[in-house]
Each structure stands twice: as C-alpha cells, then as structure tokens.
Amino acid sequence: MAQPIKVTSKIRLSNFKPDYRAGMSKEEAREQTTKLCFRIAELQQLLYANSNHSLIILLQGMDTSGKDGAGKRVLEFVPPSGVETTSFKVPSSEELAHDYLWRAHKAVPRYGHFGVFNRSYYEDVLVVRVMDLVPKPVWKARYEQINSFEKLLSDNNYIVLKFFLHISKEEQAARLRARIEDPTKNWKFEESDLEMRKHWDDFQEAYEDAINKCSTNYAPWHIIPADHKWFRDYAIAGVVVDALQKLKMKWPKPKIDLSKVKIK
C-alpha cells in the first residue's frame, strides 16, 4: 500500500516504514531525482528573479539519518549564492541569552533565496524534552508558539517545508558502525551519539508529538522514509518541486523598454 509522505492528519510513527520505496528501484529513483533536481534549479532561478517568496527546507531526524546528504543532493544544481544553510548546533551562550526562536528568525533566508535548516527550533521540543533540559510546562507551551511563528513566516511569503528523515534503529546501528570501521569517518563518531541512541523510543515519541501538533496546512511535516538514501532524496525533491510549482512563477517583466537599449 502506498505510504503517505505529507502529514495531513494525526499519525503514529510506527505505521511508517523507514525502508519504504514505493516499489521503485535505486536506478529508477536516482534517474527521477536528477530530473527533479534540475527542475529545482530552474525554479530557484525564477524564485530569485522575482524575489518575493522564500523557501525553507527544514530537516530533522536522528543522528545519521542523512540531513547533510539530503540537503546536498536536493540542491545539487542550485548556485550556493542562492542558498542560506544554517546548522542548529548546541546553542551558544549568546543564543541562550535569548528566546529559543531568536536564532531561528535570524536565520530566515532573504526573499528569493532558499534556506536550509539542518536541525531547527524543533530541537527545543525534541532533545530538550527527552533530556529534560527545561521544565515540562516550558516545552509543552512551545508547540503553539512554533505554530504561530510558522504562521507568521507563511503569511509573509515563506514556504516552510518540514522533513522528518525516518530511519530504523537497525539502519542507524549500521551507519554508526561504518563510522567506527572506516578511518575516514572516525571523526564523525561522537560518544554522545550512543547516549542519544539509548533514548531512541523517547525520541520517536517526541517526534510523533511534534509532527502531530505542528503539521499545519501552512507548514506541513513530511515523513521521509530514509533507510534508502536514494528514496529519501527522491521523496524530498518531489515535495520541493511541487511546492515551488504551485507558485506559478513567471519571469519578471523588465522595468524599462529593452528594445530601446543600445550597448556601446
């Protein structure tokens, strides 16, 4: 049975298969992804030419779920000057001296640009909740605040697309093992990854809540099957193309009569 990508009603994460691939082969998916990525680059040019909308691609997922890889692949043909990528790491002391949405608002891309959020303010209802970093009433109030923030963005011409990269616990183990076995990947290995892994079920629950409470028609969540990297990229690229095509953008009319311009 076809598995939905966009979340439009209350979901249970356990009903979503991380290795889902819509019956596609790797070759087939890769070929389609390349076409979609070229289309994204064309649409980005139109977005840039018009500069009255922005697109935010927000990527969340457990360690090793492929947030970096997906961002790289999907925007492969887009010039870097049109993309503002922000990795939301452990907050700095300056960031902690502000409300948790302060750094997110600062990172919003200018009109005409794509923004990639590698992690995001959702960490403030994910790791912060699981590791008990603030009292429960504080993080509980955030879902509503996040919805309001995303409404503000949407009302001001930001297209907010949120992607949960859904991998299985087994696939994470395999990817972590690769970091230990491959000397060129050793540097990526962090002991804290194992610590987070111990809380796998709590994280899944926190993700489920975040997705259910914050998937809105103006800023929908998408559950991306991510055990197969090639299906992950294909699925995200498709969502991005659809969202941009809905804008029905046209090349802007020149401000002056170009037929009268003489270049000496």
Add this chain to the structure above:
Amino acid sequence: MAQPIKVTSKIRLSNFKPDYRAGMSKEEAREQTTKLCFRIAELQQLLYANSNHSLIILLQGMDTSGKDGAGKRVLEFVPPSGVETTSFKVPSSEELAHDYLWRAHKAVPRYGHFGVFNRSYYEDVLVVRVMDLVPKPVWKARYEQINSFEKLLSDNNYIVLKFFLHISKEEQAARLRARIEDPTKNWKFEESDLEMRKHWDDFQEAYEDAINKCSTNYAPWHIIPADHKWFRDYAIAGVVVDALQKLKMKWPKPKIDLSKVKIK
C-alpha cells in the same frame, strides 16, 4: 607564452588576455575541472573534519564576469552545509553605520567551512573610488587597512584566495545583449550596468591598483581569464586544490578507543 594566474609582482592588466586558455580545448578543460571539483569536495571533508582552518574564495570582476557561475561550478560537489556564501551588495543602512570592514569580518566562515565572497570589501576601493563615493584620502588609506585585515585572517588560519575574473569589454557587451534578447534573462538587466560600463577604463585602473597594492604572499590575487567560462572554472579550481593540498591534512584521530565501542 604561458600567462601567469597568481600575481607575484607588479602587473599591468592590459598584458593579460581575457580569452587566454593555455592551449586547452573546452572538452579538455571541462574534464579536468570535474576531476578538480571532486578533489575539492574530498579536501573540504578533511578541512571540516579537522576544523582548524577555513578557506575564503573571494570573487571580484565586472558585471557579467561570472562570479556566481564560478562559485557554483567550483563547489559543485561540496555540501552546502560546509559553505557560507556572502554577496556583498550595496551596503544597508546598518552596514553604513559601521566601518567598511565590519560586514566582511562578520561574514568570515567558521573554521572547517569554506566562505565564498561574491564581491567584497574591495568594492570600497573599486566602485567607491570610481564613482567618487568617499574622498580620495579615505579610499587611498584602505589598501593598507585591507592588507592588515587579510594578515590578521591569515595569521588566524584563514586561507584567503582572491580572484579577479578578467573579461573583455566585447565579451561583456555580448553577455549584456543576451540579457536583453533572452526573456528568461531580462530580469538580470539593470540600467546601472550600462552606467558602470561607461566607466570601464576607470574600473580597470582601479582593479589594477587594488591587485598591485594588495597581492601579498599571505593573500594573493589571481587574474583569471574569464572570457571562456570553462577556462575560468578550470583555473580557479586548480588554485583552490593547490592551496588546500598545501595544508597536508590528515583524518583526525578518534578521541576515544573505538575498538571498545559496542553498539546495541
């Protein structure tokens, strides 16, 4: 005769051919560029893994010289999360309320990242000089200030590579015409481009001065023949690879004994 790329002594711009191609064909250059770009992506991973150096790719050149295109091509295989691109546009009122290097220092990439400067603080001795936006003693003092700023960056593990994309006046005319004739490029056409074009010779003189006064062993200028886009990209990619290889980076050693790690 081979035309130098890196500026190591006083130059005259008029001695540099914008259509130079080192005897290469388009196919040959493109094939080499792809190899170089893959190598850049590998080296970026090492830079990121070690995170004790950064690379700044500073691109300057007349309108249509291909600053965007070059940045896109050369970093084609590098994940966007490892690149911080800054376009230095006409300064905002907030930027004008500070010294001219303030926004540049803010834009310096974090260690482990690449930074792309699409235009830069050199505009403060280029357009600012040609269009007479500040008194002569003010812009004259800036060359020395820029050298000091770049020395600071270099002393603090920033590799600063500066590229002047050198196109001919004829090639610019052809590219501007394309913007008028191709409806998908109309939006790129600005009347101000023609205004700047009128000052072509003054700009060449300003570039020549900036290159001569600010090409140092710690932050060299490179004159990139840019009439052929494929030679432009090949030349830049080669300089980037050379600079990164000189660091002789190795994969960092893991902080803990990975042989003892068990993944459950």
